[in-house]
Amino acid sequence: MQTVKMVVTGPFSAGKTQFIGSVSEIDVVSTERKISQGTERAIKESTTVAMDFGRITVDEDLVLYLFGTPGQKRFDFMWEILSEGMLGFIVMVDSTRPETFREARSILETFRAYAPTPYVVAANKQDMPDAWPVEDMRHALRLDSKVKLLPCVATDRNSVKTVLLELLYSILAEMESGG
Amino acid sequence: MALRGNLRDFTVTQLLNLINLASKTGTLIVDGPSETAHASFRDGKLAYARIGNEDNSLASILHRANKLSAGQYQIIRQRGGQMNDKELGLLLINAGYVTQEDIILSLHQYFTGIIQKLFTWVEGFFRFENEMLPPDDRINVRMDLENLIIEGSRHLREWEQLQDEIPSLDMALKFADRPGANLRNVNLSVEEWRVVSYINPKNTIRQIANATKMTDLEIRRIVYGLIQAGLVEIVRPEGTTLPPARMFPTEDREEQKSLVNRLITRIRSL
Ligand SMILES: Nc1nc2c(ncn2[C@@H]2O[C@H](COP(=O)(O)OP(=O)(O)OP(=O)(O)O)[C@@H](O)[C@H]2O)c(=O)[nH]1
Numbered sequence A: 001m002q003t004v005k006m007v008v009t010g011p012f013s014a015g016k017t018q019f020i021g022s023v024s025e026i027d028v029v030s031t032e033r034k035i036s037q038g039t040e041r042a043i044k045e046s047t048t049v050a051m052d053f054g055r056i057t058v059d060e061d062l063v064l065y066l067f068g069t070p071g072q073k074r075f076d077f078m079w080e081i082l083s084e085g086m087l088g089f090i091v092m093v094d095s096t097r098p099e100t101f102r103e104a105r106s107i108l109e110t111f112r113a114y115a116p117t118p119y120v121v122a123a124n125k126q127d128m129p130d131a132w133p134v135e136d137m138r139h140a141l142r143l144d145s146k147v148k149l150l151p152c153v154a155t156d157r158n159s160v161k162t163v164l165l166e167l168l169y170s171i172l173a174e175m176e177s178g179g
Numbered sequence B: 001m002a003l004r005g006n007l008r009d010f011t012v013t014q015l016l017n018l019i020n021l022a023s024k025t026g027t028l029i030v031d032g033p034s035e036t037a038h039a040s041f042r043d044g045k046l047a048y049a050r051i052g053n054e055d056n057s058l059a060s061i062l063h064r065a066n067k068l069s070a071g072q073y074q075i076i077r078q079r080g081g082q083m084n085d086k087e088l089g090l091l092l093i094n095a096g097y098v099t100q101e102d103i104i105l106s107l108h109q110y111f112t113g114i115i116q117k118l119f120t121w122v123e124g125f126f127r128f129e130n131e132m133l134p135p136d137d138r139i140n141v142r143m144d145l146e147n148l149i150i151e152g153s154r155h156l157r158e159w160e161q162l163q164d165e166i167p168s169l170d171m172a173l174k175f176a177d178r179p180g181a182n183l184r185n186v187n188l189s190v191e192e193w194r195v196v197s198y199i200n201p202k203n204t205i206r207q208i209a210n211a212t213k214m215t216d217l218e219i220r221r222i223v224y225g226l227i228q229a230g231l232v233e234i235v236r237p238e239g240t241t242l243p244p245a246r247m248f249p250t251e252d253r254e255e256q257k258s259l260v261n262r263l264i265t266r267i268r269s270l
């Protein structure tokens, strides 16, 4: 059995667990903990503390694992471990919370420094009325026009599929150009 | 239509950067600690600004810039009541009191002052109104934002934020190939020029810091300013060979491609 993996990262509450949950064939093995206090408690009740883990079986010889990173900064020691050997990564950004854009950029730069693998950025929660327009987010996140920034609704499986496919197309394109 | 937030999380420098890169037209409204500021833009250039109840009539701006004497200013205030700024400007130029350049420079100075004041606000709600254009009866200018952005980044002192912006000093820099990114139009300090002179995809940020004898904090601050102004980009240093990443369970290129194609087929079928 061969396995490959992709990493889903991004700031606290961006929708990483939801994203993996929408396509994984197993219930996401999530390490959620209730948030006991503080400002983060006001945003949601539980958070991922070590990682999320999802699986998509491709055929009898091949399995794709999806790893979600914890969003809270104090768990970032997990990031490098999770990123090892990844085929590519997805940076999730909550389009309704500009206060997290800076951190999203920081996470993106950190992952870029780990490995030269392809990545895409998902502008998540585009179904919400106060979501920033994708093109404004491109500038706010300082993404070069070559970087794929995709509108995303993590609760919608088709939307998640599109993001994963775009990442795979980038991986393929990179292999073809790299010879 | 949701360009809104708090300066705590999204600084004025970052907003200017966004407006610049997206060539936005509209008005940025910021509710500061004690007053509200309006800054209007056309195609990503600053056109007009006002703050609180400050008198921003052309006559008053020219007077404060010492282009009109107190006497001239008094006369205009008494007799020029019905005239708008554009009409007054023409009149003053025709009368030989000021030149067109005096007017433009004084307005630039005044608007720059307002933006500089904004840089000192750390708290306050902002929103960007696409529909709101600079007032018609006022003289609009076309100021490039790059200098303001660089200037704003110099205010950034917070170590933590810089660490966030530039997490790894082992990355390199290259000049942005964005059209319009032009170093010649930007007023850089001596320190900034020293950094610029080392920019090359072969040099890591850390190497540049060593070469210019700067601390981590100093180099991060300068690099951050250059990035925000859209002049440089972070890239992986050229010529570094990475530890072989075991991304694929097989070494064979064709097998790897086949594997990615299988993944694509499978995801499509979900
Ligand atoms: N409307 C909407 N809500 C979403 C979307 N994606 C996620 N959410 C919600 O946003 C909240 C956060 O989603 P999570 O998947 O827990 O986010 P996370 O990135 O795993 O969060 P941490 O692990 O705590 O960092 C949850 O309440 C989700 O239901 C989306 O596309 N649209």
Ligand SMILES: [Mg+2]
Pocket: A016, A017, A018, A047, A048, A052, A068, A070, A071
């Ligand atoms: Mg989670």
